[in-house]
Every structure is written in C-alpha cells, then in structure tokens.
Amino acid sequence: MGLKQRWLLWRKRRVIFPPDEIHQAGENAELRLEKLCRAAGKTNQWSVYPSVRIPDPDGGRREIDLILVSGTTVLVVEQKHWSGRFEVFEDGEFLQHRNKGGEHSHATVAHRIARKARLLEEIHRKRFPDNEMSFHVLVAMTHPRLEWPDRIPDIPAEMVNERQLLDRIQSIGGEEINSEFSETMDGFGTWDEIHMHGGLKLKGDLLDIGLGTGVEEWDVHRNGELKATVEHPRGFFSVFKNTTSQITLSDSDGRHIDIKCKEGPMLKMHVVGRTSSEEVDWMQIDGILASKKPAEWG
Known part of the structure; x- marks a missing residue:
C-alpha cells in the first residue's frame, strides 16, 4: 500500500461520528x-x-x-x-x-x-x-x-x-x-448495535458481518450474543507504515475469533427508521453488539 492509500486509510479511521x-x-x-x-x-x-x-x-x-x-x-x-x-x-x-x-x-x-x-x-x-x-x-x-x-x-x-x-x-x-x-x-431477540468511532450508536438488524465465509460459518453456530471489539491504529505515525486493524469477535459461549484486516471489509445493517439496508465500513467501527438469534417463534 502506497503512502497516498495509507494517508486516506488513516483519515478514514479517524472520522468522528458524534452521538445522536x-x-x-x-x-x-x-x-x-x-x-x-x-x-x-x-x-x-x-x-x-x-x-x-x-x-x-x-x-x-x-x-x-x-x-x-x-x-x-x-x-x-x-x-x-x-x-x-x-x-x-x-x-x-x-x-x-x-x-x-x-x-x-x-x-x-x-x-x-x-x-x-x-x-x-x-x-x-x-x-x-x-x-x-x-x-x-x-x-x-x-x-x-x-x-x-x-x-x-x-x-x-x-x-x-x-x-x-x-x-x-x-x-x-x-x-x-x-x-x-x-x-x-427466551426465544425473542432485541436490536443489534454498531458503535461508531466518536460515540454514534446505530441500532437495527445486522444482515451481514462482512468478514468472509470463515467468519460467517463460525457465526452459524452462535447461540447467544455476539460482541466485537475493534482496535485501529489512529496515531499519526501509522501513516508511514502498513498497519492493520484487529477485530475480535466473541460470543456468549466463550468462543472467540481474531481477524486482522486493512481497508476493505464492510458489514451490512438495516438501521432503524431507514428505508433500506446500508453498508458500514469496519474501519470506522469501534465495536458491535448483536442480539442472540431468535428462536423459531421469535
């Protein structure tokens, strides 16, 4: 990744989304x-x-x-x-x-x-x-x-x-x-949440984690909540070297998976009050909390 691309990625990671x-x-x-x-x-x-x-x-x-x-x-x-x-x-x-x-x-x-x-x-x-x-x-x-x-x-x-x-x-x-x-x-769920950098919280239905088929297959076996924490290199000197963001996914059963990624992954969510689903860039996310999956009647 060239200097220009690293500069753009650094700026993207630092965008502030203030709370509503x-x-x-x-x-x-x-x-x-x-x-x-x-x-x-x-x-x-x-x-x-x-x-x-x-x-x-x-x-x-x-x-x-x-x-x-x-x-x-x-x-x-x-x-x-x-x-x-x-x-x-x-x-x-x-x-x-x-x-x-x-x-x-x-x-x-x-x-x-x-x-x-x-x-x-x-x-x-x-x-x-x-x-x-x-x-x-x-x-x-x-x-x-x-x-x-x-x-x-x-x-x-x-x-x-x-x-x-x-x-x-x-x-x-x-x-x-x-x-x-x-x-x-116990068969009902609640809203999924995306916590953006800066404090904005998006609530809605998480439709696609967007981190590849391996993660999707891992998530199929989830019974409880899904939590994601994300660490981004936002310091100025990260512009001068190739850096990765680390995403840690964990569930209520104690399973976890770590993913390192650069620019690219997008998750998809239907946010409450909006007419259609939209993509959200993982490079601007600080964490997610996804509800347990509803039962057949939920």
Whole structure:
C-alpha cells in the first residue's frame, strides 16, 4: 500500500461520528426505567425484559419497550419520556406540546402497544394453549416535568407515571416467572448495535458481518450474543507504515475469533427508521453488539 492509500486509510479511521443526542436521550430514559424496575421488582421476583422484539404476522418485527413478569402476571409497557404537556383524543391520538414550542402527533400510542401485547399473547398461547397468563397493557409517562390532561378517554392501555409503575411492581407479584412463559421469552431477540468511532450508536438488524465465509460459518453456530471489539491504529505515525486493524469477535459461549484486516471489509445493517439496508465500513467501527438469534417463534 502506497503512502497516498495509507494517508486516506488513516483519515478514514479517524472520522468522528458524534452521538445522536435526541435518540440517546430517549435510550438513556429507557435504560434508567429498566434499572429502576429491576431494583423495585427484586423483592417480588419480577423478571425484566427490555427492548423485546416479536414477529408481526403483517411483516417484520415490533419492539416492546419493557416486559415485566412475576408468576403468571405480565405487564407490557410502552415508555414515553415526553416533557411539556400532552392531550389524548377520542380516536386514540396523542398530541404532544413541547416545552420549546411546537406540537407532535403520536397516533394511536395505546392502540399500538395493545396490539403488540395481543401478538405476544397469541405467540405464547400457540406454544402453550393451557398456560394461563394475565396480560396488562400500560403506557408509562416517565418525565417528571410532564403536564397531564384533565381527562383521558377510554383507550386500550392504562396510563401511569414512573412512580405509579414502580409502586405497582412493589405491591404485587411475589412469584418466580412462570417456566413456560420464561421459555417463550427466551426465544425473542432485541436490536443489534454498531458503535461508531466518536460515540454514534446505530441500532437495527445486522444482515451481514462482512468478514468472509470463515467468519460467517463460525457465526452459524452462535447461540447467544455476539460482541466485537475493534482496535485501529489512529496515531499519526501509522501513516508511514502498513498497519492493520484487529477485530475480535466473541460470543456468549466463550468462543472467540481474531481477524486482522486493512481497508476493505464492510458489514451490512438495516438501521432503524431507514428505508433500506446500508453498508458500514469496519474501519470506522469501534465495536458491535448483536442480539442472540431468535428462536423459531421469535
């Protein structure tokens, strides 16, 4: 590789992808609620499942923000971390009025999470027809500076704030998760993540690792999560010699594989909210975390 090519590769490795602050704020709120629920539900043996993705018979998968289970009780939770104030109309539309001005319509928030809960129940009952689980649908509004409307019409989900949700799991439950429902839940995955240099996190479906057939064959036998850590030579003096990036892949079973590469490998991902899949250059990636592969029903 000539000096010009090494210079271009060095510049590529050093490109900064700053975090998406809006999406990061929402993700931080979800992580906070997950941790609070784990702490509040520990005594009453609540199992906590964040960001669960279930198949939709209409195509693709749908995400449930949080599923809480104790015994045969299932709380299916949609979290909204809005500030300002909101209204709910008879047709189920949620209208958010932001503190900084402007409005945003969130059509049928309650109806969507209620449908996801029905899909989850149908998947489980198809596997275990005689297993009786009790499903409850909640929309948790977790921002402390949110003004609630005086009246909320009849909608297919219970509206709660953060404190009410935590009080709920502290006051009910008390049993280990039903074993058959636990088996069903173990068949679902979550989002895959790519951590770019600079802090940007891409979430979506990892379609192709892009590191060759040997790695693909290694990944076929994976049961749990896949982690990748990447070390890139980004120092200035690396321009003057041929350098390689080292990618280490490991899974939940303790297997790992090391790959050294220069410019070239690209992985493919369908990022959430984008219309089509895209390639991402390994030379600009700091790491990935891929969900476990879903079971037949997941």
